Amino acid sequence: MNLLDILLAGSTLGGLYGLIAMGLTVQYGVARIMNLSYGEFLIAPAFLAYLGVTAWGLSPILMLLLVLPLGFIVQWLVYQLLLTPLVRRTGAGPALEVDSILATFGLMFVVQGVMMVAFGGNYHSYTYLSTPVQILGSTVAANRLLVLGVAIALGLGLYLLLTRTRMGTVVRAVSVAPRFAPLVGIDVRFTAALAFGMGGAMVAASGVLVSMFLPFSAAMGTMFAMKALIVVIMGGVGNLMGCLLAGMMLGFAETLVATFIDPGLTLAVNYALFLGVLLLRPTGLFGKGAR
Amino acid sequence: MSRRDAMAWGAGALALAGLATVPQWMHNDYYLSLLISVLMYSVLASAWALFSGPTRYVSLATVAFFGVGAYTTAVFGETLPWAAVLLIALGLGVAMALVVGLATLRLSGVYFVIFSFGLAELVKQLVTWYEVNITKDLGRYVFVDITAQDIYWQLLVLLALVLGLRAWIARTRLGLALRVIGEDETVAVHVGINTTRVKVLLFTLSAAFMTVAGAIMAPRWTYLDPTIAFAPAISFQTLIMALLGGAGSLFGPLLGAVPLVLLFEFLSANFPNHFAILVGLVFMVIVYAVPNGISGWLRRRKHHGGGK
Amino acid sequence: MKPLLELKGLTKRFGGLVAVNDLSFDVHAGEVVGLLGPNGSGKTTAMNLVSGALPLTAGEVRFDGRTISGLASHQIARLGVARTFQLVRVLGGMHCRDNVAAGLAFRPGGLHGRAAERAAQQLLERVGLGAQAELPAAELTYIDQKRLELARALALAPRLLLLDEWLAGLNPTELQQGIALIAALRDEGMTVLMVEHVMDAVHALCSRCVVMNTGSRIADGPTREVLSDARVIEAYLGSDDVEETAHA
Numbered sequence: 001m002n003l004l005d006i007l008l009a010g011s012t013l014g015g016l017y018g019l020i021a022m023g024l025t026v027q028y029g030v031a032r033i034m035n036l037s038y039g040e041f042l043i044a045p046a047f048l049a050y051l052g053v054t055a056w057g058l059s060p061i062l063m064l065l066l067v068l069p070l071g072f073i074v075q076w077l078v079y080q081l082l083l084t085p086l087v088r089r090t091g092a093g094p095a096l097e098v099d100s101i102l103a104t105f106g107l108m109f110v111v112q113g114v115m116m117v118a119f120g121g122n123y124h125s126y127t128y129l130s131t132p133v134q135i136l137g138s139t140v141a142a143n144r145l146l147v148l149g150v151a152i153a154l155g156l157g158l159y160l161l162l163t164r165t166r167m168g169t170v171v172r173a174v175s176v177a178p179r180f181a182p183l184v185g186i187d188v189r190f191t192a193a194l195a196f197g198m199g200g201a202m203v204a205a206s207g208v209l210v211s212m213f214l215p216f217s218a219a220m221g222t223m224f225a226m227k228a229l230i231v232v233i234m235g236g237v238g239n240l241m242g243c244l245l246a247g248m249m250l251g252f253a254e255t256l257v258a259t260f261i262d263p264g265l266t267l268a269v270n271y272a273l274f275l276g277v278l279l280l281r282p283t284g285l286f287g288k289g290a291r
Numbered sequence: 292m293s294r295r296d297a298m299a300w301g302a303g304a305l306a307l308a309g310l311a312t313v314p315q316w317m318h319n320d321y322y323l324s325l326l327i328s329v330l331m332y333s334v335l336a337s338a339w340a341l342f343s344g345p346t347r348y349v350s351l352a353t354v355a356f357f358g359v360g361a362y363t364t365a366v367f368g369e370t371l372p373w374a375a376v377l378l379i380a381l382g383l384g385v386a387m388a389l390v391v392g393l394a395t396l397r398l399s400g401v402y403f404v405i406f407s408f409g410l411a412e413l414v415k416q417l418v419t420w421y422e423v424n425i426t427k428d429l430g431r432y433v434f435v436d437i438t439a440q441d442i443y444w445q446l447l448v449l450l451a452l453v454l455g456l457r458a459w460i461a462r463t464r465l466g467l468a469l470r471v472i473g474e475d476e477t478v479a480v481h482v483g484i485n486t487t488r489v490k491v492l493l494f495t496l497s498a499a500f501m502t503v504a505g506a507i508m509a510p511r512w513t514y515l516d517p518t519i520a521f522a523p524a525i526s527f528q529t530l531i532m533a534l535l536g537g538a539g540s541l542f543g544p545l546l547g548a549v550p551l552v553l554l555f556e557f558l559s560a561n562f563p564n565h566f567a568i569l570v571g572l573v574f575m576v577i578v579y580a581v582p583n584g585i586s587g588w589l590r591r592r593k594h595h596g597g598g599k
Numbered sequence: 600m601k602p603l604l605e606l607k608g609l610t611k612r613f614g615g616l617v618a619v620n621d622l623s624f625d626v627h628a629g630e631v632v633g634l635l636g637p638n639g640s641g642k643t644t645a646m647n648l649v650s651g652a653l654p655l656t657a658g659e660v661r662f663d664g665r666t667i668s669g670l671a672s673h674q675i676a677r678l679g680v681a682r683t684f685q686l687v688r689v690l691g692g693m694h695c696r697d698n699v700a701a702g703l704a705f706r707p708g709g710l711h712g713r714a715a716e717r718a719a720q721q722l723l724e725r726v727g728l729g730a731q732a733e734l735p736a737a738e739l740t741y742i743d744q745k746r747l748e749l750a751r752a753l754a755l756a757p758r759l760l761l762l763d764e765w766l767a768g769l770n771p772t773e774l775q776q777g778i779a780l781i782a783a784l785r786d787e788g789m790t791v792l793m794v795e796h797v798m799d800a801v802h803a804l805c806s807r808c809v810v811m812n813t814g815s816r817i818a819d820g821p822t823r824e825v826l827s828d829a830r831v832i833e834a835y836l837g838s839d840d841v842e843e844t845a846h847a
Contacts, residue, residue, distance in 0.1 A: 036399065036408060085579065099578065101349050101404055102534070106574035109527060113567030222523070226409035233405065267413045274406070275394055282398050288501040464704050464711050471701045474690040481650065481674040482755065483705035 004138035006255055012144045013217035014251025015151040016209060020224060021231035022158055022201030027075070028233040029175040029238030032196035033083055033100040037108035038203060039225030044111065045071060045207030046216050047119055053126045060128050064150070067180055079193045082107065087189065108221065115218035125215040137186025142267030143213045154205055158198070159240050171195050175238045223267070230274045246285060249273065300458075307451050314440040318373040323439055329552045330446040331508055334532040335525070336544030337453045338500035339458075342493040344538030345469035350399045352391070352407035353529045355414045356384050356498045358520035360505025362418060367513045369434040377506055384502025385495055388413075391569035392491035422517070437510045445507045453500050455585060457541055465489065524570070531574045537584025546585050601664060602735065603628040603726035603739075603790050604649070604759055609668075618644045620814035621658070625761070631781070632789040633805035633822065637641075637835050640811040642794040643685055645661055646763050650682045651675040662759065677706055681757035683748045685764050685794075691737030695728055698736050700748055702754025722750040726780060742773045749780070760784070760792040766800045778803050810834065 011108025026040050049063040062133060086099045129143040162168035174181045174191045181188050210216055210224075231250055257269045278284060308464050318324055335353055344348045363380040371379075391410065395403040460466045468489050471479040479486050505520075512519060528551065536547025554573070559566050581588060602625035611619040619641045626632050634642050641673050647653040649660055651672035657816050658670040667675050681702075690698050699719035703710045710718055727748040731739065734739050736747055745765060751762060778800050785791065785804065801808065801822060809823040810818040812834040818825045825831055 023459065034404065089582070095347075095402065098347050098349055099582065102530075102578045103575065105527075105530070106571050106578055109571030109574065110568055111571075113565065113569075113571055116567060117564055222409070223412060226405070226412065229405045229408070233402065262420065262424070264416065264423065267409070267416040268420075271406075271409070271413050278394050278398065278402060278406075282402065385744075464709070467697075467701060467704055470693060470697075471690060474692055476689055477652070477684075478690060478701070478751075479690050481652075481676050481682060482671040482702050482708075482751065483673050485671075485673050 002138065004136055005140070006252075008135070008138065008140045008144065008148075010252035010255035011248065012019050012148045012213075012251070013255060014150075014248035015148045015155075015244075016206065016247075017227060017231055017250050018247025019151040019209070020045070020203060020206045021171060021228045021235065021243040022155055023199035023206070023241055023242065024228045025232045025235070025238055025243050026162075026175075026195050026202070027169070027199035028232060029052065030171055030178075031079065031083070031192035032096065032178065033079075033125075033192075034104065034186075034197075035095060035196075035199075036101060036104040036225060036228070037078075037111060037221075038199075038228055039221030039223065040108050040111035040115070041071065041200060042203045042207040043074065043115060043216060043218060043221040045204040046211035047124070048113060048219075049208040049211040050126055053128065062209060063209045066203055067208055068201045071204025071207075072197040072201040074204075076193050078200075079165070079196035084193075087192075092099050098105050108225070112218060112221055119218055120135035121218055123215040123217045124211075126211070128212050130213075141213065147209045147213055148207060150205070154202065155240070155244060158202060161198075161204075171198070172238075193250050227270055230270055233275065234277045234285055239284065240270065242284060246257070256282065296393065303451075303454070307447070310447055311444065313445050316441045320439070321554050323443065323467060325552070327439065327446065327508075327511070327554060327585060328427060328556070329549055330443065330450055332548040333534055333545045334446060335501055335529040336536070336548050337450065337457065337506070338497045339529050340538035340544045341453065341457055341500070341534045342490075342497035344533070344543075345466075346490055347473050348396070348403050348490065348494075350407045350494075350497070351404065351526055351529075351530070352410040353501055354521050354523060354525040355367050356387065356501035356509075357413035357505035357525055358411065358418075358517075358522075359383050359387065359414060359459075359508040360481055360502035360507075361512070361515060363502075364429075364509035365431040365433050365520075368433060368509070373435070373437070377503055378524075380502045380506035381499055382389045384498045387502075388495040389491065390496035390533050392494045395488040396490040396494065406445065411521050411523065411526060411531045415517045418515045418521075430514055433509050433513055433515055435510045439511075442507055443508065446504070449500065449507065454541060456496065461541070465492075469493065495544075502533045520523075524567070527570065527574070531570070531577060534574075535577050535581065535584055538588030538590075539583070540586035540590070543584050543586040600627065601756040602626060603663055604792065605661040606645070606649070606658070606792060609645065609655060609660065610645065611648055611653065612829055619648065619655075622814070623658075623818060624809045624819050626792055627789050628758075629785075631785050631790050631804050631806060632794065633801045633808040634792060634794045634811065635796075635808055635825075635831075636811035639813070640834075641814040642811055643763055645811070646682065646761055646792075646794055650761055652682055666712070673705075678688060679756070679758040680761065681752035681755040682761035683752055683763055683765050685743070687741070687744045687748050688746050689736040689739070689744045690750075692735065693734050694733050695723060695739070695747055695750075696732040697792070698733075698778075699723060699750045699754050702751040704769045706755045708756075711724070719750075719754070721788050722754055723747075725753070726750045727776070740768055742777075745769075745777070746780075753784075758790060760791045761791055762791060762795075764794055764796060766795060766797045769797075774799065774801060801826075 020042065027033065027035050045067045047224065048067060049060055050216055052058040052063040053060055082103060087096060090096045090099055129146055129197060131142050132139045157241060162172055170186055171189055171194065172184060174188055176190055189277060209262045227250065231243055231246045235246035250270065251270050253273055254266045312486060313326065314323060339350060339353055360380040364376055365382060367376045367379060392408060395406045443577050468484045472486050472489060476486055511516060532547035532551045533544045535551060536545060537543030555570065562569060604626040607623050609619055609622040622645055634645065636642050644653065648655045651670055655668055659666055662678060662680060667678065690701065691790045696716065697721045699722050700715045703715045703718055720732055723732050726749050728743060728746050728750065730809050731743065736744065739747060766774060769777055781791065781804050805822050807820065809816060810825055810831050817834060818828050
């Protein structure tokens with residue numbers, strides 16, 4: 001692989017990781033809930049896209065547009081039905097974190113179990129836009145370019161939503177100062193549910209993007225959740241730009257290791273980076289820490 | 292030691308002696324196997340509660356240590372004496388726990404949880420890489436000359452050790468430090484407790500038990516590969532059992548292990564495909580309905596007067 | 600005589616915000632010093648810097664001649680610096696005696712077991728909680744929780760007591776009781792640095808006051824003088840003539 005190949009591969013992967021992490025950082029930053037089942041809600045839309053393409057002959061782009069509102073609703077419901085009772089039981093704070101970790105851990109198992117029953121443990125994939133494209137002397141599959149483009153577009157969209165709209169400002173306010181937000185009339189629970197939904201839309205879109213160019217299986221959710229968590233912490237909780245940069249770091253690191261050392265060591269790279277950040281700058285490379 | 296305490300220790304020793312005789316008269320292999328499972332999960336759940344109970348740092352990494360122990364047996368079981376195998380497993384578990392602990396336990400619990408979440412996956416990937424590239428053989432056969440009875444007794448000893456340790460710690464300054472940390476870590480630090488050291492110590496002890504348990508259990512699976520050794524279900528089930536029984540009390544994890552081992556045995560035999568879903572649902576019911584576990588529920592009933 | 604506590608050029612920055620700006624003052628053994636200032640002036644941040652709860656950006660804190668800035672909180676506690684918190688922090692799930700026992704156990708020469716129980720009971724009676732020894736701390740009233748926190752702080756056998764708005768939120772009777780408690784400690788020779796808003800308490804207890812405003816020290820002297828200083832009055836009440844930027 002030459003430098004350009006690495007650049008393209010790394011940035012596609014990095015952009016994807018950044019997008020995945022953005023959804024989680026919005027969820028965690030606003031609702032203060034660590035959603036360990038996040039990865040399952042990436043794989044599920046991937047399967048949905050797979051069904052859509054192979055069984056119903058639909059375009060993945062159409063699936064992408066479909067899962068955005070679907071993902072929003074699902075995660076919004078998860079917050080309202082599953083997580084609100086915990087918030088009510090423990091208030092916000094360390095006890096809520098423990099309870100929500102456990103609850104989402106259980107949810108992860110259930111969702112993964114359902115997908116295992118429905119689809120089995122094998123890898124699935126479909127071909128879409130795998131035609132090679134020539135860019136600056138380097139060949140890359142068109143679907144990867146599409147993934148990179150959509151990831152950037154969605155990330156930008158989320159950023160604009162959070163910074164230019166009133167709802168977005170409310171979301172950011174709760175993220176920064178959850179105890180004081182009610183003082184200015186903000187309904188924290190409503191906003192947290194909203195943030196969960198926004199994260200759900202992001203992760204669902206990411207799932208469809210993943211399905212476009214990576215083979216996936218029902219058991220892969222855990223790995224994506226872990227990478228998302230690592231990127232979120234590295235970038236600083238609640239920091240969208242941090243997610244993108246940290247995601248890029250991770251994407252490039254993985255690509256480099258896969259190319260020059262061994263593709264079987266990607267998780268080790270993840271952890272090495274994570275360990276490095278924890279030892280040197282636990283508050284994240286670019287922003288506030290986990291608490 | 293007060294008379295009440297002496298009687299409690301005495302009763303415990305008696306129960307232990309009684310349990311030790313079981314393999315002598317129980318000739319049914321299936322029931323013995325079930326008992327071994329109960330013992331294994333009792334050890335794992337108690338070891339889990341040893342650290343995660345008082346500190347409220349939820350560890351999702353049980354199988355990372357268990358699998359390392361199992362692999363130690365697979366690798367060294369044929370060439371080294373059994374005691375050496377267990378010692379190596381112990382050393383590996385301690386080393387891993389120290390690395391993880393020192394890196395994450397001086398920060399807030401969230402980092403630890405994230406780290407532990409993927410730790411098993413990481414170790415599994417590393418072992419896979421090693422097996423694929425260096426030894427060129429992904430699976431291993433575990434040929435160790437050990438009977439089911441031997442495994443039973445070793446697990447029983449391990450259980451006695453972990454319960455004894457928990458009981459002993461609870462009456463020492465360390466136990467008080469743990470309770471304070473679990474209540475409010477800021478206060479803990481301001482009364483002079485070196486919270487990082489306490490947490491790392493407990494985590495390492497917990498990991499040591501889990502690793503040795505894995506080493507002891509490995510001969511039960513005659514064939515081992517990374518997916519089998521590092522199965523997420525083990526972490527999950529350990530967690531459920533400790534939570535159901537109540538991680539705060541001494542016998543809580545056993546109260547959770549016994550019914551759930553039987554339940555899971557039933558479920559996996561009758562609903563093999565839906566096992567994960569059912570286990571997940573059981574878990575969520577426990578989290579929502581019995582957050583402090585059975586022992587917590589019993590304690591609350593005692594406090595509010597038994598006459599309800 | 601060398602001061603017991605010395606703050607030298609203490610500075611704390613949170614990103615672009617300078618919460619504590621080059622703060623310097625001393626506290627001598629046996630003194631009760633009030634740390635005053637309007638909301639947002641950086642008083643609690645300064646306390647957190649002294650107790651090690653927050654790392655400082657610049658400057659130095661010395662306790663009994665020894666640099667303690669940069670030490671971990673538990674080490675500072677063991678050296679004899681005890682504190683209470685602005686939002687009271689008791690160990691709710693443990694009963695009162697154990698709360699105090701927690702303070703007794705981990706200091707140098709710490710107590711455990713029977714000796715700790717006796718000492719804890721004594722401390723509880725000292726702060727007026729003798730009858731509540733077996734009660735879970737979460738069930739105490741607000742003032743009682745404050746007393747418990749004080750007992751726990753005293754259990755550390757401190758040489759310096761940091762009180763963060765300990766007398767806030769009390770009705771007149773409770774306030775008098777609280778003042779009497781601190782006064783008794785003062786009369787025994789305890790050194791106290793107290794962040795306070797309640798002027799009755801400041802007048803009754805503090806021989807000296809340091810006043811902060813937006814992170815900087817604006818006054819340091821005997822209580823009566825400081826409280827009639829024009830700059831201090833302006834900091835608290837604002838001035839009609841000068842255009843003020845809002846205090847946080």
